[in-house]
Amino acid sequence: MTGTLTVIGLGPGDPRYLTPAATAALAAATDLVGYHAYLARLAPAAHQTVHGSDNRVELDRARLALEMAADGRTVAVVSGGDPGVFAMAAAIFEAVETGPADWRALDIRVEPGITAMLAAAARAGAPLGGDFCAMSLSDNLKPWEVVTRRLEAVLAADFAIALYNPISKARPWQLDAAFDIARNHRAPDSVVILARAVGRPDEQLRILTLAEVRGEMADMATVVMIGASTTRLIERGDKAPFVYTPRFVEVPA
Amino acid sequence: MTGTLTVIGLGPGDPRYLTPAATAALAAATDLVGYHAYLARLAPAAHQTVHGSDNRVELDRARLALEMAADGRTVAVVSGGDPGVFAMAAAIFEAVETGPADWRALDIRVEPGITAMLAAAARAGAPLGGDFCAMSLSDNLKPWEVVTRRLEAVLAADFAIALYNPISKARPWQLDAAFDIARNHRAPDSVVILARAVGRPDEQLRILTLAEVRGEMADMATVVMIGASTTRLIERGDKAPFVYTPRFVEVPA
Structure with missing residues (x-):
């Protein structure tokens, strides 16, 4: 259980509002998970796998991300604005609470962003x-x-x-x-x-x-x-x- | 009336949470205005003048910053967290509203930050x-x-x-x-x-x-x-x- 999952706030859209901490967390990821429109803002590196999904499937997306983290991947879940404000962070923890017990041992972090x-x-x-x-x-x-x-x-x-x-x-x-x-x-x-x-x-x-x-x-x-x-x-x-x-x-x- | 005043959110303290937009606005300033403890986080350039003040003198600080902007300076007012959340932005606009009419023509901007x-x-x-x-x-x-x-x-x-x-x-x-x-x-x-x-x-x-x-x-x-x-x-x-x-x-x- 060495994988990590970071929920990353991309801010409102302009890269000038993306924090250096968020930029570093994005660069460290092996897998990028999120709503298509947010992933489209990024320029993934060759070694990164992109897992896009539609809006309003937050729990499915959260579980996919947690499964990959449990498999040892370094997963970045991207969110517009701040992930803690009507965004992906709560969905991730909902999935953790109702998911397999070993998900609780994962290294899960939230990188704040500029909310709308x-x-x-x-x-x-x-x-x-x-x-x-x-x-x-x-x-x-x-x-x-x-x-x-x-x-x-x-x-x-x-x-x-x-x-x-x-x-x-x-x-x-x-x-x-x-x-x-x-x-x-x-x-x-x-x-x-x-x-x-x-x-x-x-x-x-x-x-x-x-x-x-x-x-x-x-x-x-x-x-x-x-x-x-x-x-x-x-x-x-x-x-x-x-x-x-x-x-x-x-x-x- | 060519001066500018930017109220800049420094975020919670770690420079990894300072946005690139805030970093650029800080670098462009001729004058840095703020509470001593926030200014102490910065490394001013040789051409920048630092104007520190104590906590709880927000309106005096706002007026000083506006006067310098009216004199044509490029003024950065620094704030912890986000300047719009219990911080310097409202104090600046209070000072504008009650100050000389020509302050309203100034180029005043707010750079958001990660609030506490x-x-x-x-x-x-x-x-x-x-x-x-x-x-x-x-x-x-x-x-x-x-x-x-x-x-x-x-x-x-x-x-x-x-x-x-x-x-x-x-x-x-x-x-x-x-x-x-x-x-x-x-x-x-x-x-x-x-x-x-x-x-x-x-x-x-x-x-x-x-x-x-x-x-x-x-x-x-x-x-x-x-x-x-x-x-x-x-x-x-x-x-x-x-x-x-x-x-x-x-x-x-």
């Missing part, structure tokens, strides 16, 4: 500069009632909120439902940011109000940020405004 | 693998009542929680108060992680239960993670357990 919300926040200014939450809006793995209960809780407590997996062809209405819930807690001119493909050539950042935003403006590659009540714009004439959430919260009168 | 909770989570496994929140426990900038209200909300909604700024000499009791609040919402054997100085030579990761954790076990360099009700350990004999939060939430019976 933090790359997007950096582009906009500092919209997550106060307390914030990260939620997956997908109801594939948890009931929609859990999603709405959590949304209500963090809106009422005035967190800024980053929504991952906001919309897909199979989940077309949930994002508009989330915006409707937000409209019960935030003013119409509250800030909403749609950040698509940050760090990639087709990057797009839209700064909108809660009144005007629509689910159809987002897609699977978008991270949606709903500001706290204190999130504000700094207008800059014909340049894009800065968006930030102050660190301070005023004492209520 | 994600570095710590990677070391432990995937404790933030489900929905999670990041909160500053400091009541220097917001009333303690806001902190407790937010904690109650996210505990009741079963988020995993990362607490930044958990304790200091001036704020000695707040962390134990937060654990007491958590004990009203989570079982005694719930997972709490204390991650100190991750990515630095004196790194320490402690995996505890909510029943046994005490505020005095943490310090200013610690990030505290309180698991969701679903956060669990994978025991590994004499090795440290993996800690993870499953991506899925079961349908309540």
Whole structure:
């Protein structure tokens, strides 16, 4: 049982955001495992075997990677963003927990990466500069009632909120439902940011109000940020405004 | 008005977590501005001027940096972790909003970094693998009542929680108060992680239960993670357990 498995965060896409630790872990691997679109960002060496798979087969992919590690391979499982944020790390540990006992003895590591919300926040200014939450809006793995209960809780407590997996062809209405819930807690001119493909050539950042935003403006590659009540714009004439959430919260009168 | 200001995330401390984008931005700077302890990690070039300051003077530091950028300098403001997460980015934009109008025309950028909770989570496994929140426990900038209200909300909604700024000499009791609040919402054997100085030579990761954790076990360099009700350990004999939060939430019976 000498194999290793490293779950590697590739960051948002631009190689300038890939950490040296992640680069070194990628170079050390004998086998590269992941979603096709993430593997396509890499330039595998001649001695490396690439094992691509479709999206939404995370547990199958995790088990394949663990089997190869148990066979003594040096396996890199690649993940967009940070592997610990709505990505492959949890799937790997789910597979370990339910798999053969000897998988627990494997050397399993996680290499962090720049997650989408933090790359997007950096582009906009500092919209997550106060307390914030990260939620997956997908109801594939948890009931929609859990999603709405959590949304209500963090809106009422005035967190800024980053929504991952906001919309897909199979989940077309949930994002508009989330915006409707937000409209019960935030003013119409509250800030909403749609950040698509940050760090990639087709990057797009839209700064909108809660009144005007629509689910159809987002897609699977978008991270949606709903500001706290204190999130504000700094207008800059014909340049894009800065968006930030102050660190301070005023004492209520 | 040709100066630039870049707020740069240094990550948790290990240079292997510093992104190439951050490295390039540091190299381009004429002036390096920051807390002494962060500047001490760098090896300034001969042409670079270093402007160190004490902790907790963020706005003064921000204004100095903006003044130099307005004078045409290429200013790097360094921040631990990610500058957008309880760090210098929000302070810069607070200073811009309240400062001279011409500061708004400056070229201000944020270079994201690996924030402490994600570095710590990677070391432990995937404790933030489900929905999670990041909160500053400091009541220097917001009333303690806001902190407790937010904690109650996210505990009741079963988020995993990362607490930044958990304790200091001036704020000695707040962390134990937060654990007491958590004990009203989570079982005694719930997972709490204390991650100190991750990515630095004196790194320490402690995996505890909510029943046994005490505020005095943490310090200013610690990030505290309180698991969701679903956060669990994978025991590994004499090795440290993996800690993870499953991506899925079961349908309540």
